[in-house]
Amino acid sequence: MLIQFSVTNFLSFRDEVILSLSTNKDNSHKENLLFYKNERILPSVAIYGANAAGKSNLHKAMRAAIRMIRSSNNLQIDQPLLITPFLLDENSRNNKTKFEFIYVYNGIKYEYGFVLDTQYVWEEYLYEYRSSKPSMIFERSNINTYRFTSKSKPQLSKIVDKNTSNKLFLATATSWNSDLTKDAYMWFSNMVDTYDSxxxxxxxxxxxxxxxxxxxxxxxxxxxxxxxxxxxxxxxxxxxxxxxxxxxxxxxxxxxxxxxxxxxxxxxxxxxxxxxxxxxxxxxxGKTIIIDEIDNALHPAMTKSLIEMFQNPNINKKSAQLIFNTHEISLLDLNLFRRDQIYFVEKDNKTGVSDLYSLDDFSPRKSENIQKGYLQGRYGAMPVVNLEDIEW
Known part of the structure; x- marks a missing residue:
């Protein structure tokens, strides 16, 4: 179960953006929510935005991070890493990219993140939540500097020499049968996937x-x-x-x-x-799936029906999650979604930077016509179409 994903300096996302599936205190559609202990989690999230705003780049960010984790052990020494930072300013194109996931697997909450460029993994960390506070399993900095707890050091310190500067220690330790990292890795291996046409x-x-x-x-x-x-x-x-x-x-x-x-x-x-x-x-x-352009070639009623499968606890008995981007405005309906289930991606055309934010940031009334508000530009993330100044 995914609780949060964040990315910094990847494609059009220069600054950190956060996709959170942890709910606010609103009790709308509370019968649809998933649970981890006392934490309420969203079963689905819809992402809207204009063409070329960056919706697919968020999908690509999640896919790149997951593939990096899964394929890490297959990398050759000094093999370049397929990471593309924000390229439209000199500082960012030479800076590092960061990914972070907060998720639940086998009843344990994990926080895992890493910082890398096209050559090295510069930072990496894994924490677990056995209580309300995180406990470190390992931390990595300056490419090859590692920190462990007294509990994890006897096992994990022996694996440091097996890792290389371009590989993720989470994957390496798991391949060497570490029970301290296995479950944290297996979520990426088996429980989350990205899909496109x-x-x-x-x-x-x-x-x-x-x-x-x-x-x-x-x-x-x-x-x-x-x-x-x-x-x-x-x-x-x-x-x-x-x-x-x-x-x-x-x-x-x-x-x-x-x-x-x-x-x-x-x-x-x-x-x-x-x-x-x-x-x-x-x-x-009970997998988390991320689908690019879910409504492609589908009637809006059928797209809605697919979403409702994840929001129906009688169907979604294993706490599966659906994250998708779409242009289908008929789904912008507070009878279908909570306010914190709707996200927007907007790009600043002056800088080329994409931003990600939730409808909940605008605190719309529950009776508000979200479709109308979106088309009127009330929440941003709408294209500005001007045909008058174009010479045909």
Missing amino acids: QNLEELMFKEFEKNDNSLNEFILHLLQKADINITNFNYETNEQLKIMTSHQVIENGKKQEYELNYFDESNGTKRLFTYGPVLKNALEN
Whole structure:
């Protein structure tokens, strides 16, 4: 369960921005909330903003940090790190990038962060919360200077020499069987994922190869929920995966069934197919998923239905979370979301710097028309369209 993510100096985010899934004291939609001890956590977050404002850059920041952790052990000595800082001022382009996560795994709350550039990991730290106060597991500074507690030192100090200046100690220690870092690492390995249109379809094909009948049932339920005229589908996983959908129509007063190839279906239908494995996996295992442009090719009612799956405790029994960006303003509704579930990304066109902030910062009334306020520019994060000064 993700509680907070922050990033500094990555792509258009020059200054630190914080995405918090920890709630305020507002009791709106309290039946939808997730819990860690006495802390209330959001099941979903929607992120809005104009084109090129930086919404996808936040998605890329989370993806880059997670991939860095997962792939750290595969790095060769002196292999460059694929990090792009803010490039539109001289100081930032030569400065370091920072990522930090606060999350819960196996009933323990962790705080993990690291600072790096394209060559070295300069700082890194891991804390756990066995009580209300954090306890250090390790701290790293100046690339290769480490601090441990009397409890963690006997085990972790032996692993320092196994690490290199471009690798994350969290990943290295876990690969050397440290039980002090294992759970903190496994959350990144198994419990959080980022998705966009490029990897959704590839993942779906891999999942179908497992021949999981329950996945078929889940996808068919999604399709029928969307009122799509598909009564069934089947697939073959020989040399190449082939999906055939069954459509029932009335022909000459009689019911007839015809098959279509998956690739002949509409983009919206194909998108629901690709969401099937992702949503099923998240809901069954309590994962946090981050989706770029969730509404791509989907009707607003269907997008809303997907979000409501995570906000329904009868469906979301394992505390899964959904973080997504979207342009779909019909979802800007306080009957669907709490005020702290709606975020905006706005870019300063004079500096190129993106900022991230919550609707809750504006303290709108619960009866306020959020859609109207957003379109009127009341919360920022709207494009300024001026066609009059353009020569056509």
